[in-house]
Amino acid sequence: MGSEGVGALTAVAGEAKQARRRAGRPPQALLSSSRITRAALKLVGQDGYKGLTMAALARSLNVAPSALYNHVRSKQDVLLLVEDHLMGRVDVSAFGTRPWAEAVCAWAHSYRDVFAGHLPLIPVIALLPVTNAPATITMYEAVTRGFLDAGWSSESVIDAIVALESFIYGSAYDVNAPEDIFDAGTLAPSAPNFSAAVAGRGLRAGGPVTVPEVNAGPRNDADAAFSLGLNAMIAGLAATLGPQG
Amino acid sequence: MGSEGVGALTAVAGEAKQARRRAGRPPQALLSSSRITRAALKLVGQDGYKGLTMAALARSLNVAPSALYNHVRSKQDVLLLVEDHLMGRVDVSAFGTRPWAEAVCAWAHSYRDVFAGHLPLIPVIALLPVTNAPATITMYEAVTRGFLDAGWSSESVIDAIVALESFIYGSAYDVNAPEDIFDAGTLAPSAPNFSAAVAGRGLRAGGPVTVPEVNAGPRNDADAAFSLGLNAMIAGLAATLGPQG
DNA sequence: TAATCTAAATGAACGGCATTCATTTAGTGA
DNA sequence: TCACTAAATGAATGCCGTTCATTTAGATTA
Incomplete structure (x- = not known):
């Protein structure tokens, strides 16, 4: 009952290659709002939001994508869970x-x-x-x-x-925003005041890139x-x- | 040559059901940055940004979706065109x-x-x-x-x-933001100060919904x-x- | 205890999306 | 005239969110 049933057909060392679970409600619920939230947060931490897909989320929870929809109405709901957390x-x-x-x-x-x-x-x-x-x-x-x-x-x-x-x-x-967001490129001459101000930005106490340190995040x-x-x-x-x- | 060639196979009255253009470069370029920008803006005006898809954009320009990529590297490029406009x-x-x-x-x-x-x-x-x-x-x-x-x-x-x-x-x-964005729902009692402030918001000169007018957009x-x-x-x-x- | 209802999973679809690629045609410059 | 390039088509790809029929397990009720 409480054995968690992680039985691989032929458990090859290490690799957690889960056995395919047969259809139907499992004895212990696999999903919950908080489990989904944690998994989503972990995914985002690894690959950013481009990596947060319903498929990836399901895979990281070792579950079929459609299973998520028993706990969440849409992907927006997942985002809301993460946001509130x-x-x-x-x-x-x-x-x-x-x-x-x-x-x-x-x-x-x-x-x-x-x-x-x-x-x-x-x-x-x-x-x-x-x-x-x-x-x-x-x-x-x-x-x-x-x-x-x-x-x-x-x-x-x-x-x-x-x-x-x-x-x-x-x-x-x-x-x-990227460092060069205000780089006017070839159009710089048409905006002299702006370009000069962009160049002169950060001429503050401490200097701009003078001290690389660890590059300050x-x-x-x-x-x-x-x-x-x-x-x-x-x-x-x-x-x-x-x-x- | 300059006849624009809008020949429907059997031109049924009114309905601009364009004839299928055969493959290959057309005598007159059909697309340009500004044409794409205008079409995108029009689409957005009609259906919002959910309606702005490469397929819809192509269709509104009477062109195959892949043709857009001769003038634009990605959908992001389209957005940038619109933004700058x-x-x-x-x-x-x-x-x-x-x-x-x-x-x-x-x-x-x-x-x-x-x-x-x-x-x-x-x-x-x-x-x-x-x-x-x-x-x-x-x-x-x-x-x-x-x-x-x-x-x-x-x-x-x-x-x-x-x-x-x-x-x-x-x-x-x-x-x-929707009108009820700060509606705490069943959790309102747990945030009394916040809920009261939300309720008391807009008790300004002129009143809140007292004067419906045209509902003020x-x-x-x-x-x-x-x-x-x-x-x-x-x-x-x-x-x-x-x-x- | 048996029957019924509901919760929670699978797996196979679906339609829509941006994008790519081979192909075709037309203009351009050597 | 011949290559090169620009600009179109149309088929194909892969991903993504979502839905649905189905299966199984627990909970409720008769």
């Missing part, structure tokens, strides 16, 4: 322990960093209702509390959060633009809050 | 005629409005190099000039533009969040600019 990794701990501006800053950075590695989920977050996405709702609750505690009115919190989120989503894309420009925009928006929002409560 | 619709005219903050505001609104109807292009804009996207480069040049004229340094313009663009992309998604909440965030970021950026030039 990842939302649990967004750090909201600064709300309640740090002042509002700092907390927003920490939350936003964490949020962006989590989803910069999961761009195909952004349309899912931005467009799908949060119903049945418990971790997502938990995150929103924590952030809302942080805003209310800082003096925000109930009527304007959501707009402020949405504005910040919009910026975060766009910034997550930017993290994945993602692009450094993206971080600079993110910090600039985030600080600006936080300051601007704080100013909005000030006069009228 | 649309970028020409983004209004940059306020730069040079209005003060910086106003110009940025007008540009950002126009930018968001154009691409809110073309969400699948956002990954294309955000991730693909601008090389060979002349209208896009032209847009950036105008915006860069506007920033430089307002006193921005060449080293920080691009970061500021990228920050604003990130916000714009995210906001374009938000325009398309896209969601009103999206506009409120966009304005709030945009004004905040513009104010914050202007403050950054002030002290250090």
Whole structure:
């Protein structure tokens, strides 16, 4: 019964070449939402989202593709599962322990960093209702509390959060932009100011590529633009809050 | 020769049921980048991006799907063509005629409005190099000039533009979010502050759904969040600019 | 306990998709 | 005139998400 029945017909050493399971409901359920979520996340970690296909997901769970549809209505459902799981990794701990501006800053950075590695989920977050996405709702609750505690009115919190989120989503894309995204190529002469500004970008303290270090993972420009925009928006929002409560 | 050869075998009245063209290079080229772009745009206007397939595109141009690949390397190329065309619709005219903050505001609104109807292009804009996207480069040049004229340094313009663009992309998604995106459903009790704030959203001057009018096209909440965030970021950026030039 | 219902698996399809390739034809330059 | 290249057709490929009939096992009910 509990023997897991991993019997290969002729168990060749090592290679987990599973025996073909015969049709019909198995004694122990092979699939569940959380198993599917974990497998999907693992697949994405290996091959990215191009590797996340229903067939590959099924194979990684040692199951026929059609079996997935007993637990999930569509591939979108899988994406929603993954999205909600990842939302649990967004750090909201600064709300309640740090002042509002700092907390927003920490939350936003964490949020962006989590989803910069999961761009195909952004349309899912931005467009799908949060119903049945418990971790997502938990995150929103924590952030809302942080805003209310800082003096925000109930009527304007959501707009402020949405504005910040919009910026975060766009910034997550930017993290994945190639280094030469603003390379005008042969058309550079027709856009002299722009080209010069692109060339002069990152002439910041610390230099551009002067210090290779370990090459700093993602692009450094993206971080600079993110910090600039985030600080600006936080300051601007704080100013909005000030006069009228 | 120049007769266009639209000869149906038995020309039944009206219905443009084209005769099958025989294989081989036609006397007059049937395709070009601009024809492909226009056809793609028309298709998208009719059926949205789900309707934009290479097969449908070919059919609308009265051509075999494989013929497209003589003018375009991939479907991504088609998307890039469309993207660059649309970028020409983004209004940059306020730069040079209005003060910086106003110009940025007008540009950002126009930018968001154009691409809110073309969400699948956002990954294309955000991730693909601008090389060979002349209208896009032209847009950036105008915006860069506007920033430089307002006193921005060449080293920080691009970061500021990228920050604003990130916000714009995210906001374009938000325009398309369903009304009930923040509906927590059965989990609402577990997130009381959030749920209350969602319910209290849009209790602004003018009311929420009090005045149906023509139902105002896209969601009103999206506009409120966009304005709030945009004004905040513009104010914050202007403050950054002030002290250090 | 027997009969029925439902949950969860298989495996064979399906239609749609982007893309490739061999082939054909027409213009172009040596 | 002859090669070369550009631009079309049409058949084929492989992948992908999804559906459906079928099978088996557990759960519920008579």
